[in-house]
Amino acid sequence: MRTSTEESSLQEELSVILAQLQQRLGNSPDLIMRSIRIPSSPTTHVTALHIDGLIDKQMMNDSGLCSNLAGSGSDLTTHGSTIQEGVYSLLYNHASALCEVSTTRTLDGVLASILSGDTVLLIDGIAEAICCGTKGGESRGVDEPTTQVVIRGPKDSFNETLATNISLVRRRIRNPDLWLEKMKLGKKTQTEVAIMYMKNTVDDELVQEVKHRLQKANLSAVLESGAIEEMIQDQTATFFPTIYNSERPDVIAANLLEGRVAILVDGTPFALLVPTVFAQFFQSPDDYYNRFDVGIFLRMLRYICYLISLLLPSVYIAAITFHQDMIPTTLLISIASARDGIPFPAFIEAMLMELSFEVLREAGVRMPRAMGQAVSIVGALVLGQAAVQAGIVSTAMVIVVSITGIASFSTPAYNVAISARLIRLFIMILAATLGFYGILLGCIVLLAHMCSLKSFGIPYMAPFAPFRLFDQKDNILRMPRWSFIKRSRLIHQEEAAESWGRAMNASSKDSSDSKGE
Structure with a gap:
């Protein structure tokens, strides 16, 4: 009797593996399988698999993975000890130059890659599949925010694509200290979730607590960030939200610079911010x-x-x-x-x-x-x-x-x-x-x-309770920017001076010196 590991491995013939994949997906018509013929080795079979609508077809066509191999008439044994290994080496090297490439040796890994939008290349006689990062398909563009409208300020907002949302934040914070970690949540949906934070600004214990709560959240499906918000909040029996959400990249970037942690979920334009205080809900980018x-x-x-x-x-x-x-x-x-x-x-x-x-x-x-x-x-x-x-x-x-x-x-x-x-x-x-x-x-x-x-x-009521006089400059009142020299003591490791605050003070000092002269 075979073990579960043997059943899910790619040791079988290519035709058997393709039949198992079709059976696991219920003979779904959107599973596209393209057979590639190699003129120099007619007996070697290669199949490219992807789900229709989940890949970037332009990238797939421009890469020329299939046409490059099909038109190759060179001796494939020069790329490996056997023809199959030569085909594998040629495909892997060509795909690596065009997109992100990974490999898998299990049938479950092939299914996960296909359902994530990758194109998987299977070679008959090779027990390792090549997963090409061709994620794409139809998605909503970057539009104006609908829930947090401002008169003055950026007019872009997050959309339902995780990669786009991450890029919108990185465009605002061009700093190597902006770290990103990814994980998958939801036993059935396998939704990709990203955690973003400023390494030298955020409290390391806060980052570990966020990871722990996300991993501990026993969710079968994650379709929106609200499901995660309900599972990781400190207290459920309350009318007040204890986790902030926003669809504005500038709001997320500003809070990351203050030492908070952002949680971005694939498939939703609303990002989560932790920790949260009550006064934060009355702050608008217009301020x-x-x-x-x-x-x-x-x-x-x-x-x-x-x-x-x-x-x-x-x-x-x-x-x-x-x-x-x-x-x-x-x-x-x-x-x-x-x-x-x-x-x-x-x-x-x-x-x-x-x-x-x-x-x-x-x-x-x-x-x-x-x-x-x-x-x-x-x-x-x-x-x-x-x-x-x-x-x-x-x-x-x-x-x-x-x-x-x-x-x-x-x-x-x-x-x-x-x-x-x-x-x-x-x-x-x-x-x-x-x-x-x-x-x-x-x-x-x-x-x-x-x-x-x-x-x-x-x-939740900080800095009102416990009362902190130092942190009252951006709660009920919004004091001038030159007064924001030090960060809040609530969510940071240390009270380091803001770079823009130092620059502001330096410029004001220079202007006063020039006036004195």
Whole structure:
């Protein structure tokens, strides 16, 4: 009886190996097999195999692997002790000059190479296959980002091809310290995953922890980076994302220079960044491409809008239900007259409007792009006006829900914005039962929970908790670039000076000296 190793080896005749490959792939019609005839040795058979649509046909045609061998009339024994070895040597040397070449001695290795987009050359009588790196096929080009749009800055974004995404990062960081490691995840999909980091900047223990978690993730299929994100995060029972994702190469490059680790997954345009802190989700590339005063204003505006989207409906419910004496008399009379005849309490009224707004938002996202915005805007106007005229909700509640919805769109990161939408519902329940005391209790519990979170060993609320005065220059405020002399102490091995910071200081010193002269 044969062992499994013998069954998967390439010791059989070429016809038997080809039959086994076809059987393993279910006689798939996209398995292309090209037989090559050698004039100087008609008895030696060579077959080139690849999957249609996974290879770069232009590279295959330009390389001339098949035509070069078929047209060779030289004595092949000069390349080896036998004709078969001569054919193998000629093919290997010719392929090595044109593309990346590897070899395999097992049937499983041949299948893995074919399914990865390589072209495999099998020679009758040689128990070793030549795998030529001809990965290619149809892919989406480099387009503008769709989820992180900026007014000023680069307009390129990642696509679904891993090699393209890696090149976009390397074009921005031309430094030998930018290291890259690859692995395959997913027992069934065998998805290629790349880990990128700055060797002399990142903490070595962080890199080892990332590798350990990726290898430990027991995944049968990896179709998007979200599957990896869910498996390697520190804590699952939380509304807040503890791993940052982005489709912008400039954002990934900037965070790599700060000492973070990037995880790029083949087949998705979204790269992951670890570790992550809460303040990072409110930072936009616009903050660094504009003047620092503009960046300060925009960033503070995002924090205010996030608080509005989180607490405004709850504050309205608590004020109307329990704390009418805290509302100015004129405003209270106006609200009371608008609520005259409304059959529902403020909490039910707010829940109806919130759920209606969420339905419209989801419908706008799922509708075709040409119709989505029109459906969401027209639907909100029609439903709001109809609800007010029917006496189901008050005009004040429509205004509150509208402001809350608009404020939620100002958050740069979608996963943090949707966390506020979920938490808002629980705080509304507390406001309807305990008033402002319930809101305060909910905020205390929420802050305690956020302070307990960690992202790859880094406190999630850093540098607010624990508080670090040195690291406050790029959180709520975005100070001028010349103030960023040292790196953050949270994610780096050492507090080394930034090269651009030294250059900035040197240039400013030279300019001051020239003015003095």
